[in-house]
Amino acid sequence: MATRTSEYLETAVEVLPISGEFEVEPMLSRYFTLEQLTWTELGKKKNISNTPSETQIENLKYLCTMVLDPLKEKLGKHITIVSGFRSRELNAAMFGSPESWHMAEDDKAAVDIVCKGASLKRIAETLDELQVPFDKVIISYDRSVVHIQARRPKRENIARKIVGGVVRYQAIKG
Numbered sequence: 001m002a003t004r005t006s007e008y009l010e011t012a013v014e015v016l017p018i019s020g021e022f023e024v025e026p027m028l029s030r031y032f033t034l035e036q037l038t039w040t041e042l043g044k045k046k047n048i049s050n051t052p053s054e055t056q057i058e059n060l061k062y063l064c065t066m067v068l069d070p071l072k073e074k075l076g077k078h079i080t081i082v083s084g085f086r087s088r089e090l091n092a093a094m095f096g097s098p099e100s101w102h103m104a105e106d107d108k109a110a111v112d113i114v115c116k117g118a119s120l121k122r123i124a125e126t127l128d129e130l131q132v133p134f135d136k137v138i139i140s141y142d143r144s145v146v147h148i149q150a151r152r153p154k155r156e157n158i159a160r161k162i163v164g165g166v167v168r169y170q171a172i173k174g
Helices: 034-038 041-045 054-075 088-093 120-130
Strands: 080-083 108-114 136-140 145-151 158-163 166-171
Touching (some): 034 054, 041 088, 054 120, 054 145, 120 136, 120 145
Antiparallel strands (some): 080 108, 108 145, 136 145, 158 166
C-alpha cells in the first residue's frame, strides 16, 4: 500500500543567495509610500522635479498617518492617490492655485483620492464619522475625486482614543 509521502517525488531545491542592492520604498505611514504621494504623469512627461523637502515630508506623513490610514482601515478598501504632493514648478504646470495645499508648505498638505467600491459621498461621510483631524474635505464630482486638506499642528496636540470601537481624535487644550 502506498503512503501519502511516497506519492510525491523528492526534488532538490537550490537556494541562491540574494546579491546586489535593493531600494526600499520610503513609507510615509502604515499604508502609504512617498512614491504614491509624489508620482505624477505630467511631472515625468515634462521632466519636472517633484521631490519634497524634509518639512514637506513631515506634512505628508501627518496627512497619511492621521487621515488616510484611519480612512483606509475603516473602509477596508484600497485608496488610490490621484494627486498628492506637487512642487511649486509642477503645481504651476498643472495650473494649480499659487496657495495650493498640495505643495505641502506651512504645515499643510492635501491629497485627491478615489476608492474603488466606495462612493465619493461615502468617503466624505467616513472621514466625518472618524473625526480625523482634517481642515477641509471637498467632493469634486467634476473630477470624480475627494480632496482632503490637513494642517499639521505646531506641536503634537492631538489625542487618539477609541470610543465604542471607533477611533476618535481630539485636540488637547494647552
